[in-house]
Amino acid sequence: MSTAVTAEQVERVVVESLHTFGADPEQITPEATFEALDIDSLDLAELSQIVHEQFGVELKGSDVAEVKTVADAVELISSRL
Amino acid sequence: MEPVVITGVGAVTPLGVGARALHERWCAGECGISAGKGACTEFDPTDFMSAKEARRADRFTQLAIAAADEALADAGWDGDGATGGLPYAPERVGCVLGTGIGGIATLLDAQDALRERGSQFVSPLSVPLMMGNAGAGALSMRHNLRGPSFAVSSACASGAHAIGSALRMLQHGEADAVLAGGSEAGLTPLARAAFSALDALSPTGVSRPFDARRDGFVMGEGAAVLVLERDERARARGARVLGVLRGYGASSDAHHLTAPREDGQGQAAAIGAALADAGVAGEQIAYLNAHGTSTPLNDRAETHAIKLALGEHAGRIPVSSTKSAIGHLLGAAGAVEAVATLLALRDRIAPPTLGLSEPDAGLDLDYVAGSARPLAVRGDRPEGPVLALSNSFGFGGHNAVLCLEAA
Numbered sequence: 287m288s289t290a291v292t293a294e295q296v297e298r299v300v301v302e303s304l305h306t307f308g309a310d311p312e313q314i315t316p317e318a319t320f321e322a323l324d325i326d327s328l329d330l331a332e333l334s335q336i337v338h339e340q341f342g343v344e345l346k347g348s349d350v351a352e353v354k355t356v357a358d359a360v361e362l363i364s365s366r367l
Numbered sequence: 368m369e370p371v372v373i374t375g376v377g378a379v380t381p382l383g384v385g386a387r388a389l390h391e392r393w394c395a396g397e398c399g400i401s402a403g404k405g406a407c408t409e410f411d412p413t414d415f416m417s418a419k420e421a422r423r424a425d426r427f428t429q430l431a432i433a434a435a436d437e438a439l440a441d442a443g444w445d446g447d448g449a450t451g452g453l454p455y456a457p458e459r460v461g462c463v464l465g466t467g468i469g470g471i472a473t474l475l476d477a478q479d480a481l482r483e484r485g486s487q488f489v490s491p492l493s494v495p496l497m498m499g500n501a502g503a504g505a506l507s508m509r510h511n512l513r514g515p516s517f518a519v520s521s522a523c524a525s526g527a528h529a530i531g532s533a534l535r536m537l538q539h540g541e542a543d544a545v546l547a548g549g550s551e552a553g554l555t556p557l558a559r560a561a562f563s564a565l566d567a568l569s570p571t572g573v574s575r576p577f578d579a580r581r582d583g584f585v586m587g588e589g590a591a592v593l594v595l596e597r598d599e600r601a602r603a604r605g606a607r608v609l610g611v612l613r614g615y616g617a618s619s620d621a622h623h624l625t626a627p628r629e630d631g632q633g634q635a636a637a638i639g640a641a642l643a644d645a646g647v648a649g650e651q652i653a654y655l656n657a658h659g660t661s662t663p664l665n666d667r668a669e670t671h672a673i674k675l676a677l678g679e680h681a682g683r684i685p686v687s688s689t690k691s692a693i694g695h696l697l698g699a700a701g702a703v704e705a706v707a708t709l710l711a712l713r714d715r716i717a718p719p720t721l722g723l724s725e726p727d728a729g730l731d732l733d734y735v736a737g738s739a740r741p742l743a744v745r746g747d748r749p750e751g752p753v754l755a756l757s758n759s760f761g762f763g764g765h766n767a768v769l770c771l772e773a774a
Contacts, residue, residue, distance in 0.1 A: 308419025324419065331491035338487060 291341055293364045300359050303336050304329075316357035323356075337363050370613075371537045373771075374606045375442025375594035376706045377434040381405035381587050381693040384414075385437060389591075389703065390710035393692040394718050394739040403572025404554055405587025405694030424496065424505055425470030426552035430590035430699075431502040432509060435546055439510065442594040443606065453511065454544075454604045461514035461542040462506045463533045464592075465525030465549035467698030467761070469518075470497035472555055502550050506592075514542040520698070522761030523658070525549050526591065527701030527769055531615035533595050543600045548592035549702035559586065565625060567662060574695075575722035576659035576688035577666045577734045584660040587694030591702035610709045611772040613647065613754065616640025620764030626664055627760060631672030634658075637766035638676035638756060645770035647754055649677040652684060652770075653744050654717055654755040656708040657734075659688025660695055663727075669758065670730050685717035685742065687735040692721050701759035705769055708757045712773035715742045715753070 297316075305311050309323040320330070330353070334345040343366040353359045378385065381399030382392040384407075392399070399405050412421045412429040415436055421429060439445055444452050453460055477493040495501060500518035507516040515536060519529045526549025533547035562568040562584075569583035595612060602608070618640060620633035627634065642649055655677075658669055674681045689704045690696075696703050711718050716739050723736040744753050753773045760766050 306422075308417060308422065328423075328491055328495070335488065335491070 297360045370598040372608045373610045375438040377437025378591040380589040399693045425473045427550045428502045431550035434590040434592040438592040457513040459543040460512045461545040462516035463529045463547045464503040465529035467522045469499035473497040521765035524759040524761035524765045524767040525698035527759035527767035544596040549699040550590035551697040551699040552588045574661045576661040578723045579727040581661045585694035587696045591706045614641045614645025614770035617767045627668040631668045634672035635675035637768045641768035641770045655686045656757040658758040685735045686732045687720045717742045
């Protein structure tokens with residue numbers, strides 16, 4: 287499965303998840319910080335679960351702690367595909 | 368001791384959104400029970416909170432948020448200001464919220480995820496949503512309440528115990544104001560099956576407290592919150608005072624996990640303690656809001672208890688059950704009924720016990736069958752305070768009684 291996944295697909299899942307968590311879709315850009323989007327540790331724990339389910343990528347709490355922006359998250363997940 | 372006053376109330380119940388809906392519709396004889404349950408069908412959480420807040424809250428917390436918003440607006444706390452609308456330093460405002468069960472719907476979702484998909488699919492929001500103190504935590508965050516905040520749990524007496532605990536907190540100077548109340552959202556097949564297994568739930572789905580045909584309680588959901596303030600502080604800020612929380616009494620049956628003492632002694636002790644705490648004689652009470660669950664055991668034991676505690680005066684005052692109109696809101700019941708009692712006292716009205724056509728043998732108090740009527744204010748001093756009691760009794764033998772005075 288992972289061989290067919292592209293960074294664009296990862297981005298789409300991340301953006302959809304952030305929207306589900308309550309972030310304003312118009313503010314969800316690659317440069318947007320999670321802080322600005324009001325995305326906190328509980329949201330990132332949920333995002334980790336979704337990413338695991340969708341792409342088989344396991345993110346640890348320490349990985350996610352370093353992630354500050356939407357682009358950071360997409361890059362980190364894509365690098366583990 | 369400095370009095371504690373009530374300056375705002377809010378409620379979401381099967382009779383609608385708002386304390387006014389509860390009071391006016393109940394007094395008009397409307398019943399919020401449908402298809403054997405008391406659901407808050409008019410409640411839409413997105414009317415009160417963002418999508419993010421809503422998904423961060425189990426329904427019992429959502430109901431509490433809505434009730435608290437109304438109570439704070441009612442108390443005039445919703446303005447802007449250096450303290451975010453609070454008339455006190457945030458450190459001086461507390462929050463005590465009762466719940467009997469907590470976030471049971473969240474627990475069930477998590478259990479489904481575990482069983483159907485595996486442990487890695489259990490939501491990280493499960494614990495923070497299901498925990499019984501989630502409502503108190505959400506209110507403290509939403510309104511920047513930095514004083515003591517916690518949940519209390521005593522099954523169907525939780526709401527009354529929460530208000531009583533808040534009274535003590537204020538009397539001991541731990542806070543200048545406290546948001547106190549109760550919340551419950553347990554209308555799930557599991558809770559229904561579990562209460563049915565105890566023969567506690569009405570198989571016919573009718574709430575008819577004190578009636579010969581009563582066959583159990585009808586489960587409901589909802590929340591109520593009261594804003595309690597120390598009297599001097601409230602008056603100094605020019606607050607409109609709705610009433611005084613005169614007293615609180617609590618006791619335990621120490622008898623049985625679910626059944627009350629048949630002689631009502633434990634419940635009577637709580638009534639007596641509330642009167643003593645209020646410093647009033649039983650003869651001064653003008654109205655009693657009964658626990659009145661519509662179960663065979665409760666209504667009989669409670670009738671004994673009221674007679675034990677009030678003597679002959681028990682037969683002279685109206686005694687009615689809010690549960691006849693909304694069902695049993697479990698951990699929210701005591702708070703919802705305190706609000707209903709206060710507003711009834713304010714309007715000098717005795718709300719009705721609906722569905723009651725033939726009282727059971729031996730149940731011979733004035734239960735205000737069928738329709739409301741003006742409240743006769745008795746007592747030695749016609750000009751004296753207008754007082755009422757509100758009874759709450761929980762599984763586990765927990766008894767809590769509030770004594771309220773209308774402004």
